[in-house]
Amino acid sequence: MSALSLKALAVAAGILGVPAAALPAVDPGVAVAPRIEFTPPRPGTYRLQKIQPATDATLLDPSGRPVRLSADTTGKITLLTFFYTYCADPIGCPLAYRTLLDVRAGVGRVAGLEQRVRFLSVSLDPTIDTPAAIGNYRDMVSEDSTLEWDVLTARSVRDLLPVLEDFGQDVSVEQAADGSARRTVHHMLKMFLIDHTGMVREIYTLAFLQPEVILNDIETLYLEEKPRASRSRRPDHLRSKIQAQID
């Protein structure tokens, strides 16, 4: 494992100074990491469904400026993950992070693909994950990589909840003594693959969190972008065959 990965996992595992009281519950519905006992279908030999439009909202970037979520879910193929900077669930956020690193490495091996892909991490806990906190996280994840990896947070749980609701990101809300929303509790790990038009094309939960499959899905969306397909690493004759199948 690289030094970067170790550092990332340390951050993700919450051992860099996050108060113990802030640690989230372990996902209750999962027991084991995903297995992959098959050869995934090749990119472009299948079509990803158009599941739903990605929602829009005003969130905060690491400098604390309001930004439109849609600016980060259109224009490129986006892999969106909701996360905590301090998540300790061994089959939750750190697993997602390792998956993202594997996918990023795969993207880097496909000529021209890196410029068409963006990772986006949105914090599930705006109370602890302040702009400064996500700024540190962004700096960490962006180190030694040219792939765009944006990180956003929200002003409040109240601002975040409509986003989670629209994506169908399963959380519950931990309430303070006065009944106000204190923080969210993550119940199901999900990643959202969004095409360049802002349409959600695949959703990965734990059983689907397979880097090879995710990479193939990204390449499949890349091949849909006809004008850009010529950048593919694939030989022309194969690319034409795949494109014909898509058409």
Added chain:
Amino acid sequence: MYRSRISSRLSIGGLLVGLILAGSTVWSDETCNSPYMSGLIKGQEDFIHVWTLGEKGLGNGSDKLVTIDVNPSSTTYGKVIGSVSVGARGEAHHMGFTDDRKYLWAGGLDDSKIYVFDVGSNPGKPRVVRTITDLPTKSGFIGPHTFYALPGRVLIGNLSNNTDKGGVTGLAMYNNKGAFIAKYDIPTGTVGGVKGDGYGYDIAVNPAKNVMLTSSFTGWTNYMRSLNDVVKDPEAMKHFGSTVVVWDLKSMKPTQVLSVPGAPLEIRWALAPGQNWAVTAAALTSKIWLIKQNPAGTWAAKEVATIGEPSKIPLPVDISITADGKGLWVNTFMDGVTHYFDLSDPEHPQETYQKHTGRQVNMVSQSWDGKRVYITSSLLSKWDKSGADNEQVLRGYRWDGHALTNSFEVDFTKEQLGRPHHMKFTAKPAAQVAFVDHAK
């Protein structure tokens, strides 16, 4: 292994000569939920929701979701604590949770409507938040049967089509918000050397294998007709499914058609990691079939056990596999018997226990720990027995590994509710945590 579709149907017809009443099926319990669903209840369930067929002249006559308190520590244990009527009678049948377990989709086999119940906000008090009515127009399919959670989506296995209302049908995919996404035809052509029949019923996915299996029953023209009439009609008896289809889940393309004569119904994957097999029960031939991956990676179906005495037409309906994959409950509708098979060797299941649990029994559901088993009685409104044999109940049992002991019973006729069919469990949320109400 493969037998021609025609010959198998003829033999099925022969077996059913003289049969007066019989039934269909379902899937239900905690061990058979989609692997994509969160929040499995591995402790004590608090509520059972029963999708109940309305019966004319009984109560309000409408289909309804009946909620029963099943926590033994509760003062209302074993009692009906709520009922949500949908205001119509559309042949309530099966249900399935969305991947977040907060919504329960419940279908009508006759009217093809799908009701979405919010069971996450307050599991003890479900409420209808959406009614989906566009399945026939969007997909061409009718008779929504199986509701299978995929991430952000629900995959619906249908029984029929809106052209001839026969058994050729397919799968329809909706997103969790209730918007239609895509349709997939069950194959009618030859795939992997076996001709498909196009029929549908259950769905079961093994994500580690990227494999989805679908089974096959019959169309609207049969399931909405008196069973007595169906079995006397040789032509009708030709129209039962005899296949299981293997799909590449990622591409949603069929890769094999397996010959499984006799209307294979519920499909259950072995849940333990590393297992590569599933089982199904063929209703009309009273057989358990094993569907297992070959060393070469392809799949094969093999008859591995007999349920009851096939010549007496016990009609196996619902099945429920234990969490460790080493046991299988099977209900046989006609004789009202609940069977337990030892599946330690899935190639050779052995029946080790049986109990008469009712005059007619259809669904069987078990808790994740296997200690509680629940059964309901109704199969289809036109296939249920009549007169005194038309017992409509939910019965709860404790299972100690050796015998079932009755713990409570709800008489759905006495309670003026209808015909109890599919069951699903919910549990109260943890203290200090309020679920986000997505419906508001």
